[in-house]
Amino acid sequence: MIAETAAGVVARPDLWASFIIPAYVLTVGGLVALLAWAYLSMRAAERRAEEMKRR
Amino acid sequence: MHRFANPARFLRIARVATPLCLALGLILTGAGLYIGLFASPPDYQQGESVRIMYVHVPAAWLGSGGYFGLAIASATALIWRHPLATIAGRAIAPVGAVFCAICLVSGALWGKPTWGTYWVWDARLTSMLVLLFLYLGYLALSAAEGERGGDMGGERRGAAILALIGAINLPIIKYSVEWWNTLHQGASIRLVGKSSIAPELLQPLLLSIAGFSLLFGAIVLMRMRAMLAQGRVEARSRRLAEATA
Numbered sequence: 001m002i003a004e005t006a007a008g009v010v011a012r013p014d015l016w017a018s019f020i021i022p023a024y025v026l027t028v029g030g031l032v033a034l035l036a037w038a039y040l041s042m043r044a045a046e047r048r049a050e051e052m053k054r055r
Numbered sequence: 056m057h058r059f060a061n062p063a064r065f066l067r068i069a070r071v072a073t074p075l076c077l078a079l080g081l082i083l084t085g086a087g088l089y090i091g092l093f094a095s096p097p098d099y100q101q102g103e104s105v106r107i108m109y110v111h112v113p114a115a116w117l118g119s120g121g122y123f124g125l126a127i128a129s130a131t132a133l134i135w136r137h138p139l140a141t142i143a144g145r146a147i148a149p150v151g152a153v154f155c156a157i158c159l160v161s162g163a164l165w166g167k168p169t170w171g172t173y174w175v176w177d178a179r180l181t182s183m184l185v186l187l188f189l190y191l192g193y194l195a196l197s198a199a200e201g202e203r204g205g206d207m208g209g210e211r212r213g214a215a216i217l218a219l220i221g222a223i224n225l226p227i228i229k230y231s232v233e234w235w236n237t238l239h240q241g242a243s244i245r246l247v248g249k250s251s252i253a254p255e256l257l258q259p260l261l262l263s264i265a266g267f268s269l270l271f272g273a274i275v276l277m278r279m280r281a282m283l284a285q286g287r288v289e290a291r292s293r294r295l296a297e298a299t300a
Contacts, residue, residue: 019164020103020106026161035273035274038277045285049288
């Protein structure tokens with residue numbers, strides 16, 4: 001499915017669904033997963049350290 | 056450098072730097088990806104598939120930049136034997152490995168519509184795959200050494216040596232497109248001289264690179280803080296056990 005746009009750029013509508021959106025979902029998903037993992041593990045470890053200090 | 060290697064001083068700086076990196080990183084990444092996805096024009100040759108560049112290039116930059124950081128941390132750990140350097144290396148490795156994997160997969164998703172194939176054994180692609188294996192090797196070796204020497208106590212010299220030897224791959228990745236006849240295009244952004252990329256495409260790309268780098272920094276700082284806190288818990292548990300014995 002290939003079409004020429006007014007600007008002369010080759011446009012393929014399937015590009016978005018098959019390649020561009022999956023690339024963004026993968027990257028943003030990976031980034032969010034890393035941020036959540038790092039934040040939650042930091043909070044848990046620092047809370048444990050604080051509790052241990054209070055004992 | 057030794058001044059910042061003090062864990063207490065590092066923690067004071069990290070507690071301020073983490074939210075700053077996180078907030079600024081989220082804003083810049085959000086702006087870069089929004090402009091890249093919706094507001095920037097398609098490339099005259101690649102068309103819409105150029106939008107994958109706004110996630111692929113920052114991932115590639117952090118995959119290899121992260122390994123450079125890992126090599127520096129490993130060298131510091133081997134030379135000065137400072138535990139904070141080992142912790143920095145261990146914090147960088149999984150994050151760099153994820154970015155390296157994202158780079159490879161997003162590159163494959165760009166390659167299919169552009170080159171007609173997801174993968175070729177091209178020098179740039181192959182050297183990037185080798186980098187992912189080096190990250191995985193470091194993680195496996197570091198985990199094995201940690202089991203023997205305890206989480207904070209283990210120096211993980213084997214993993215540090217592997218990271219240093221693997222650093223030879225970094226110039227190979229960088230110059231692979233010049234040394235060999237590769238399918239992968241050469242560098243479009245130059246620090247010296249004129250970049251071959253249009254300013255409309257360069258602006259969101261630089262925003263994404265800056266945003267991703269700050270988020271990378273925030274993740275590494277959070278991982279380091281978690282490891283330091285875990286180390287404090289283990290040390291206190293050991294002392295309590297010794298006192299009650």
